[in-house]
Each structure stands twice: as structure tokens, then as C-alpha cells.
Amino acid sequence: MIELETADYARAEQMLAPYRARRVPGAAVVPQWFAEGTRFWYRIGSRFTVVDPGEGTRRAAFDHDRLAAALSVASGTAVAADDLPFTAIDLEAPGRDPDTMRFAAFEATWEWSDRAGTCVRVEEPQPGLSDVPSPDREWIAFRRDDDIWVRSRDGEQEFALTDDGEPDHGYGFLPEPLNSGVLMRKFGLDPLIVHWSPDSTRLLVPRVDQRDLPEQVLVESSPAGGGRPVARHIRYPMPGDEAQPTLAWVVLDVPSRSVVAQQDAPEPLLHPGALMTAWWTGEKGEAVHLVHRSRDVRTLELRRLDPATGEITTLVSESGETRVDPTPELGETPMVHVLATGEVLWWSQRDGWGHMYLYSADGTTEQVTRGPWLVRRVLWVDEERRQVWFLANGLVDDDPYVRQICRIGLDGTGFTRLTDDALDHDAVSPPEGGHLVDRASDVATPPRSTVRAGDGQVLVELEAPDTAALEALGWAPPERFRTTAADGRTPIHGLLWKPHGFDPARRYPVIDCIYPGPQIHRSSPAFDTVIPGEAEAFAALGFAVVTVDGRGTPGRSKAFHDASWGALDDAGSLVDHVAAIRELGLRHPWIDTGRVGITGHSGGGFATARAMVAHPELYTVGVASAGNHDVGWYVPMWIEWYHGSVDDEARRALSTPALAANLQGKLLLIQGELDDNVLPFHALRLVDALIEADKDVDLLIIPGVEHSLMGRRHYATRRTWDHFVRHLHGSEPPSYRLAPFPPPDLGV
Incomplete structure (x- = not known):
């Protein structure tokens, strides 16, 4: 005993x-890409770092000590450089001096000039936690009641883009099953699901209908302040019910204030992740592409939505006797890439493993990767060089879960494993590719984070934490x-x-x-x-x-x-x-x-x-x-x-x-x-x-x-x-x- x-x-x-x-600072490097798509910044605790892979440099994003001192004076509250009280940060914005940044702290917005060393309070209205700024930062989308509104960055313009939203049949909200509504309200959040077009002129918005769904009741026995118990009603369908939440996509044009709804009937919405499987394609957003799953998930389709007419066209369709998944795990970004040529790079388990297939514009299909292993995540597609970078499971002996970084030509030739160790590699790339941010670790070794070029060579060393502080508490790594x-x-x-x-x-x-x-x-x-x-x-x-x-x-x-x-x-x-x-x-x-x-x-x-x-x-x-x-x-x-x-x-x-x-x-x-x-x-x-x-x-x-x-x-x-x-x-x-x-x- x-x-x-x-x-x-x-x-x-x-x-x-x-x-x-x-105890392991530096273990989690999450890159935040700048608008030009090559540089990025990341945060470790209260330390903010900017990385320029092209220059091979890594530097502090700003002078943390000077900012802390200036904010202490400006706010009247003591601030330490190693405990910055930021609740939001914006390191760049169109039209602003690149040496300035804005951040939220003490329920106010501040602007810091790293060159001048000045910290001033800014009165310009800032996005709320549930607001979504446009790519050019000129507009902010938000929901009022059940409709979608936008306001200009300076707050001088504000208008509705829809006017027919109603309770349980509105725009940009999550259906109540699996929406964590109680938790979101606790933090004052009301998530808005919208997708801005690349040119910041249009919004792709889901219209969700959960009317006529059966209700369930939760009883809050001990409400704040006391008093009677409070009944909380939520819409909650059950398995096999014909009535389920439905989803229809709508395109909202900001300059013309026009509304284009999809022509097809709304589809059942069984998981909120479906609201994130739609994206704009083209430099300005010439089309919208959607990944659609049948209710029984035995059919998976890639569809194209014409934002001008609402017409939907099916480009790829795959069916199976069991689930047809777009990724190995639920909640990940579907591995579907639409090329400028009209070709589609598509992930499928049709041969018993998870591999990539290339659908040509004329409908023919070629298998790109093959073997008793699977593509775990597509990282970057270089259309000019006709190559794709990806993470693969199953290439390391005795452990099918270890991920390695690989590259292959879209014609299936030139397969190259860019990492050849036994470490697990969790890599991401900027939106336009060009390099990779790699976190390599195993159960005993904290992630060593680096920036790699397309050939796998290390361009910049980022973080290499150790486990000394954990070991001091008696920690030992697990056995795999x-x-x-x-x-x-x-x-x-x-x-x-x-x-x-x-x-x-x-x-x-x-x-x-x-x-x-x-x-x-x-x-x-x-x-x-x-x-x-x-x-x-x-x-x-x-x-x-x-x-x-x-x-x-x-x-x-x-x-x-x-x-x-x-x-x-x-x-x-x-x-x-x-x-x-x-x-x-x-x-x-x-x-x-x-x-x-x-x-x-x-x-x-x-x-x-x-x-x-x-x-x-x-x-x-x-x-x-x-x-x-x-x-x-x-x-x-x-x-x-x-x-x-x-x-x-x-x-x-x-x-x-x-x-x-x-x-x-x-x-x-x-x-x-x-x-x-x-x-x-x-x-x-x-x-x-x-x-x-x-x-x-x-x-x-x-x-x-x-x-x-x-x-x-x-x-x-x-x-x-x-x-x-x-x-x-x-x-x-x-x-x-x-x-x-x-x-x-x-x-x-």
C-alpha cells in the first residue's frame, strides 16, 4: 500500500x-503568417519573435523591456516584460508604419512604435472577439441578431448585408448540438462563421436552419445571484431523426449589398466542421469550392459554387461501403487542392491506404502516391514545379504513427523523403508555400523547431527546449x-x-x-x-x-x-x-x-x-x-x-x-x-x-x-x-x- x-x-x-x-517553454511554436506570406511571428509566453526565412533571420518582434516600461507609464499599471498583459495583438495592418503594432490590454487598445519607443492609447473601434476582419482590414463582419452586418475600419460606415435572419434560421452561427454554446457564453463569445473573399469584397456565409428541431432542457440549479432554477432550452436532434439542422451557402457582396444563395436545396448538417470545409479559389475569389459529405458519409464530393449565380457543380465524387473520409482524423482540413489548371489533388483511401490522386480537367485520374503507408497531411503544392510536399505515416520501421516530411511530383515520380530520422515531424507551411516550419520530437525529446527549405535543409533554428524543469519534479518520459x-x-x-x-x-x-x-x-x-x-x-x-x-x-x-x-x-x-x-x-x-x-x-x-x-x-x-x-x-x-x-x-x-x-x-x-x-x-x-x-x-x-x-x-x-x-x-x-x-x- x-x-x-x-x-x-x-x-x-x-x-x-x-x-x-x-516547464518546457518553446515546445509549442505556432506560426502566424504576415500578409506577404513568407515571414511569420510566434509567441512563447510573453516573448514574441519574428522570423524571415528568406533572410535566414530570427529576432524579437519588438523591444519587450521598453514596451513594458512605456505601457506601465501610459496605463498607470506596472507591467513586466516577461508578463505582458496582452489579450490580442496585431503586428501589421495596411497603411500603418511597419515599426508600429497594436495590442489590447487593460480593456483598451494601444499602439506601440518600436522606433520611437512610444505607447499611446488608440480610440479607433477594434474588432470584438466574435468579429471577422477582411483581409485588407478595411471591413469588419459581425452578426447583429440573426443577420450579417459589416462596418468600416474607422467606424464611419455600418450596414446590414442580410435582413431576413430569424431565430434558429440565421447566418453564420453554429447549430446547437456540438457548438459548446454554454462555454462560449461564459467567455462572452458568439462565434461568427464567415469566409472573406481574397479581394475583401464578398463574404461566403452559411445559413443554418434549426427550426422545428426537438428541444431538450438543461436546468441550471444554482444561477449566479441565487433565485429559482433556470431552464436552458437547446435544439438537440437524435440519431435517426429525419429533422436535422440544415446548411445552405450564401454569397454576400459588400459594395453592391447583393445576396446570392446556392441554387440547390439545403443539406443536413450533422457536424459543425462542415462549416469550415468551404473556401474561395482564384486570386480575387472567382469561385467557391465545397467538400460535401452525404449524411451516411459513404459519399464524399468536391463541389464548385458559382458566386455570381449560386449554381453548384459536382467535380469529384467518391463512394464506398463504409465511411469515405477527407482526412485520417475528424476536424482536420480536407486534403483537397484545386489547381489553377482545373486539376484536383484529392486524398482517398480507395486502395486501402490514404493516398493522393490527381483528377485532370477532362476527368481522368492518376494515383500520385502509393504503398503500405498513408499521406497524413498535405503541406504545400507548387503548381509551377508540379510538386507536392506532405507528411506521411508508416515510413519508419516499427511505428506506423511517426510522421515524416516528403515530396513527390504530381505525376507520381521523384518521391523524396526529406527527413530520414526516427523523430515525429509536425510541419506546416505558409499559405503560398515556399518553406516549412517543422517541429521534430519524440516522447522523450521536446520539439526542436526549425524552418526548412523545400529541399529539407534547415534555414533558421527556432526553439530547442529541454526537460530539465520537468525532471526536477520527478518526471520521466513514457515508453513507446x-x-x-x-x-x-x-x-x-x-x-x-x-x-x-x-x-x-x-x-x-x-x-x-x-x-x-x-x-x-x-x-x-x-x-x-x-x-x-x-x-x-x-x-x-x-x-x-x-x-x-x-x-x-x-x-x-x-x-x-x-x-x-x-x-x-x-x-x-x-x-x-x-x-x-x-x-x-x-x-x-x-x-x-x-x-x-x-x-x-x-x-x-x-x-x-x-x-x-x-x-x-x-x-x-x-x-x-x-x-x-x-x-x-x-x-x-x-x-x-x-x-x-x-x-x-x-x-x-x-x-x-x-x-x-x-x-x-x-x-x-x-x-x-x-x-x-x-x-x-x-x-x-x-x-x-x-x-x-x-x-x-x-x-x-x-x-x-x-x-x-x-x-x-x-x-x-x-x-x-x-x-x-x-x-x-x-x-x-x-x-x-x-x-x-x-x-x-x-x-x-
């Missing part, structure tokens, strides 16, 4: 994502492991963290940190995993921790991913998790497979409870947070896209409450009362079934919070730790309270 002290909890707290990143799936032949991969203060002579309980997919994979070969800090905190508490990517998760072959089709009830192949943990127990005598816990959030919450009732012989302790336990009554996308059928049989197969009588271990359910993604009835239905089966269960309903438990996540985390310490370690948790987590940085 391990007796934990407050110091152990304090150390675990520092492993959590809000704090862990501070390979085991065999439950079928006895398929290799699967995962991560294993040893407990802090590891002693090979002891036996440690293990926690499976699960998210089942099937839309993402869990165990990254990179330094910054999908769950930075979560697993490492459990390791700091004396647990061995595993993550596993079983069959049915993406990132490998089409067949590997399709193992989840019609088998969503196995939650990303729980049988593979069981097989992996048992095999690890045979390899490592210090892993106690008689004490196995499991935890996850959202889909991971579903998988956690599912594991506890489907595999009670292994999983004895679980914490399921915000789990969609009755999937047949969750948002339509999950079951319709990843299970394939919606009928009574499917609903029964996917219902965890139906297996409640199998529970043997200690299960804690955590649920936010205002969760507008996974509605609270999921937890309560499971509790109801467990009561009916006379099974013990712990339930924590957290008032006032939504799906992410924002604002009270620290409390849920501490209760999760206590549950595992009490029931897996077998000891009483120390008296320790976690501090509220810092809010996310929404502005800069």
Missing part, C-alpha cells in the same frame, strides 16, 4: 497541462510500446508511464487513460501527446499509466480504422486494451494486473463505463467523466458516421445501461449539469440502471458547468485522484485542494 502525502498531490498538480507547458491486438496477429501501439520514484521490486496498480476514437488516435509518438499532463499526473501519484490505440482508431490503414464500423460498442476495441495490459503485465513484473483502473472524458467517459461492465474481470476501478453512455441517443454524428446503422438493435448494442448488472468494481460518474454536448440524462440513465440492478455507484453532478467542466475542472480532477488513490492504492487520500485551472488564452 502506498501512503500519499500532500507533496505528492502538489507534484501531480504541476504535471497537469495548464502548468506542465510552463508495441503489443498484439486481441486477434493475436495485429500489432498495436501505446504509451506506458512508470510511476514517479519507480522501484522495480514493487508492484504498481495501472490506470488506462482512454479515449476510444474512432475519430482520433490517442497515443502520439510526439513529445506533446494528446493528453499532456493527465497521464503524467497519475504517474506522479504512484500509478503506472497506459494509453492504447486499438483497432478501429485512425492513422493507419483503412481496414484498421474500419474495425470500428458497426462495432462502436467496443469503444475503440476495448478487447485490444485488455490484451495490451495483460501483455504488458507479463513483460513487466512491476505492473499489477490485478489492480487496473480506467478513466476518460466524453467519449472516454463512455469507454470507461463500458469497460467496467464489459470487462469487469480486468477493470475494477473507473472514473467516467461526461460520458455518452447511451450512444443511440447521443448526437447523430457519432453513431451514424462511425457505427453505420441506427435501429433498435444498434441502440441496444450501444447502451451501457443495458449491461449495468455486470458492474463489479468501484465506478464514479462525473457530469456537468449544463453539458450541452453529452446531456446529463446519459449519466442518470446509467445510474437508474445500476440502481435497478442493485449496484453501488458514485455520482458527482457539478452545478453550473458544461461539457469541459470549465471553472470547476480542478475539483473534478481532485475527486478523480481521490477515487483512484482510495480504491486502487487502497489508502486514504491526503487533504489537498487543487487551485482552479488558469483560463484558456482566447485573445493572442
Whole structure:
């Protein structure tokens, strides 16, 4: 038995994502491109850096010390150079001196001249958090009530572009299922979805219709200020419902104030990501291209919308017996590139892997890449040289998830692997290409960030952090492991963290940190995993921790991913998790497979409870947070896209409450009362079934919070730790309270 002290909890707290990143400054380089498309800037903490790949230079974006001193005087508030209070920043704007920048701080806008060393308050109206400036910064699009408006940069002009918006049938908004509406309102956000044309004259806007959809009600038990509970009504259709939100695209012309709507009828909108799969093409925006998925996602199309007439033409159409995906993982930018020649570069898994195909203007198709590996992301297409740069999975022996940077001709010749190490490369390029910003890492090595030329040569070194500050807290990198799936032949991969203060002579309980997919994979070969800090905190508490990517998760072959089709009830192949943990127990005598816990959030919450009732012989302790336990009554996308059928049989197969009588271990359910993604009835239905089966269960309903438990996540985390310490370690948790987590940085 391990007796934990407050110091152990304090150390675990520092492993959590809000704090862990501070221990490895420079690990996350996110380039922000300047308008000319070659230079970029990035931010590390309060340090802002400008990079010019053409000159091979990297320099401070401004004099941080002088700015802090000047802002302290101008604002009357002390400011430190290493803690700049920016909530937004604009390093360039048309017509402004290139040595000046603007930023928001202390609820005001300021202009800083790096040459003159002056900091002055600016009264010109600035975009709100939900406003969208045009590329030339002359116009700002915003929504008023349910219509789209624009105002000029100087605020002297303001007018509506639509006048027929109405509640639940308006412009540029997200439908309520999966829109995180409660969280957005908490931060004062109302996201506006619009796409400006390159010449800043037109807006491509979705018109969303969620009228006549069934309503669900959330009850806010403890509103601020007290008083009666408040009912929150949301539109929330279920799988199989004929009525779903619909989407129609509209082009709004600012100079003429004209409106052109698509000629085709609106289409069902099952996932808000569809609002981001439309883009302008041509120097001025001569056309709009759309990636369209059928409701059953077995047909994927590239369509062209004529912005002058609203006519829609289908250019590419592909169908399959299961999902036809535009990318390996949900939420990524579709790998579709329309060339000036009229050719289309198109990603497809038609040969069993994810490869690129070139559709010519006359309709013929040629395969560009091929082999038992997949194109993970298209980085840059050079139409003049007829070459494409991309990330590829499956080129490194023994680990199909490691990404490498490659180049090939559009005719399929000249394949070149530009990186030939065993590191995972996460690269991006500017909009017009020309170079690559590369972050190379593995599970033990923080990302070394560089700028690479098209031939792979390093042009500029950016950041190369180390892990010394983490190691001082007892951190050690996880082991990247390979085991065999439950079928006895398929290799699967995962991560294993040893407990802090590891002693090979002891036996440690293990926690499976699960998210089942099937839309993402869990165990990254990179330094910054999908769950930075979560697993490492459990390791700091004396647990061995595993993550596993079983069959049915993406990132490998089409067949590997399709193992989840019609088998969503196995939650990303729980049988593979069981097989992996048992095999690890045979390899490592210090892993106690008689004490196995499991935890996850959202889909991971579903998988956690599912594991506890489907595999009670292994999983004895679980914490399921915000789990969609009755999937047949969750948002339509999950079951319709990843299970394939919606009928009574499917609903029964996917219902965890139906297996409640199998529970043997200690299960804690955590649920936010205002969760507008996974509605609270999921937890309560499971509790109801467990009561009916006379099974013990712990339930924590957290008032006032939504799906992410924002604002009270620290409390849920501490209760999760206590549950595992009490029931897996077998000891009483120390008296320790976690501090509220810092809010996310929404502005800069």
C-alpha cells in the first residue's frame, strides 16, 4: 500500500497541462503568417519573435523591456516584460508604419512604435472577439441578431448585408448540438462563421436552419445571484431523426449589398466542421469550392459554387461501403487542392491506404502516391514545379504513427523523403508555400523547431527546449510500446508511464487513460501527446499509466480504422486494451494486473463505463467523466458516421445501461449539469440502471458547468485522484485542494 502525502498531490498538480507547458517553454511554436506570406511571428509566453526565412533571420518582434516600461507609464499599471498583459495583438495592418503594432490590454487598445519607443492609447473601434476582419482590414463582419452586418475600419460606415435572419434560421452561427454554446457564453463569445473573399469584397456565409428541431432542457440549479432554477432550452436532434439542422451557402457582396444563395436545396448538417470545409479559389475569389459529405458519409464530393449565380457543380465524387473520409482524423482540413489548371489533388483511401490522386480537367485520374503507408497531411503544392510536399505515416520501421516530411511530383515520380530520422515531424507551411516550419520530437525529446527549405535543409533554428524543469519534479518520459491486438496477429501501439520514484521490486496498480476514437488516435509518438499532463499526473501519484490505440482508431490503414464500423460498442476495441495490459503485465513484473483502473472524458467517459461492465474481470476501478453512455441517443454524428446503422438493435448494442448488472468494481460518474454536448440524462440513465440492478455507484453532478467542466475542472480532477488513490492504492487520500485551472488564452 502506498501512503500519499500532500507533496505528492502538489507534484501531480504541476504535471497537469495548464502548468506542465510552463516547464518546457518553446515546445509549442505556432506560426502566424504576415500578409506577404513568407515571414511569420510566434509567441512563447510573453516573448514574441519574428522570423524571415528568406533572410535566414530570427529576432524579437519588438523591444519587450521598453514596451513594458512605456505601457506601465501610459496605463498607470506596472507591467513586466516577461508578463505582458496582452489579450490580442496585431503586428501589421495596411497603411500603418511597419515599426508600429497594436495590442489590447487593460480593456483598451494601444499602439506601440518600436522606433520611437512610444505607447499611446488608440480610440479607433477594434474588432470584438466574435468579429471577422477582411483581409485588407478595411471591413469588419459581425452578426447583429440573426443577420450579417459589416462596418468600416474607422467606424464611419455600418450596414446590414442580410435582413431576413430569424431565430434558429440565421447566418453564420453554429447549430446547437456540438457548438459548446454554454462555454462560449461564459467567455462572452458568439462565434461568427464567415469566409472573406481574397479581394475583401464578398463574404461566403452559411445559413443554418434549426427550426422545428426537438428541444431538450438543461436546468441550471444554482444561477449566479441565487433565485429559482433556470431552464436552458437547446435544439438537440437524435440519431435517426429525419429533422436535422440544415446548411445552405450564401454569397454576400459588400459594395453592391447583393445576396446570392446556392441554387440547390439545403443539406443536413450533422457536424459543425462542415462549416469550415468551404473556401474561395482564384486570386480575387472567382469561385467557391465545397467538400460535401452525404449524411451516411459513404459519399464524399468536391463541389464548385458559382458566386455570381449560386449554381453548384459536382467535380469529384467518391463512394464506398463504409465511411469515405477527407482526412485520417475528424476536424482536420480536407486534403483537397484545386489547381489553377482545373486539376484536383484529392486524398482517398480507395486502395486501402490514404493516398493522393490527381483528377485532370477532362476527368481522368492518376494515383500520385502509393504503398503500405498513408499521406497524413498535405503541406504545400507548387503548381509551377508540379510538386507536392506532405507528411506521411508508416515510413519508419516499427511505428506506423511517426510522421515524416516528403515530396513527390504530381505525376507520381521523384518521391523524396526529406527527413530520414526516427523523430515525429509536425510541419506546416505558409499559405503560398515556399518553406516549412517543422517541429521534430519524440516522447522523450521536446520539439526542436526549425524552418526548412523545400529541399529539407534547415534555414533558421527556432526553439530547442529541454526537460530539465520537468525532471526536477520527478518526471520521466513514457515508453513507446508495441503489443498484439486481441486477434493475436495485429500489432498495436501505446504509451506506458512508470510511476514517479519507480522501484522495480514493487508492484504498481495501472490506470488506462482512454479515449476510444474512432475519430482520433490517442497515443502520439510526439513529445506533446494528446493528453499532456493527465497521464503524467497519475504517474506522479504512484500509478503506472497506459494509453492504447486499438483497432478501429485512425492513422493507419483503412481496414484498421474500419474495425470500428458497426462495432462502436467496443469503444475503440476495448478487447485490444485488455490484451495490451495483460501483455504488458507479463513483460513487466512491476505492473499489477490485478489492480487496473480506467478513466476518460466524453467519449472516454463512455469507454470507461463500458469497460467496467464489459470487462469487469480486468477493470475494477473507473472514473467516467461526461460520458455518452447511451450512444443511440447521443448526437447523430457519432453513431451514424462511425457505427453505420441506427435501429433498435444498434441502440441496444450501444447502451451501457443495458449491461449495468455486470458492474463489479468501484465506478464514479462525473457530469456537468449544463453539458450541452453529452446531456446529463446519459449519466442518470446509467445510474437508474445500476440502481435497478442493485449496484453501488458514485455520482458527482457539478452545478453550473458544461461539457469541459470549465471553472470547476480542478475539483473534478481532485475527486478523480481521490477515487483512484482510495480504491486502487487502497489508502486514504491526503487533504489537498487543487487551485482552479488558469483560463484558456482566447485573445493572442
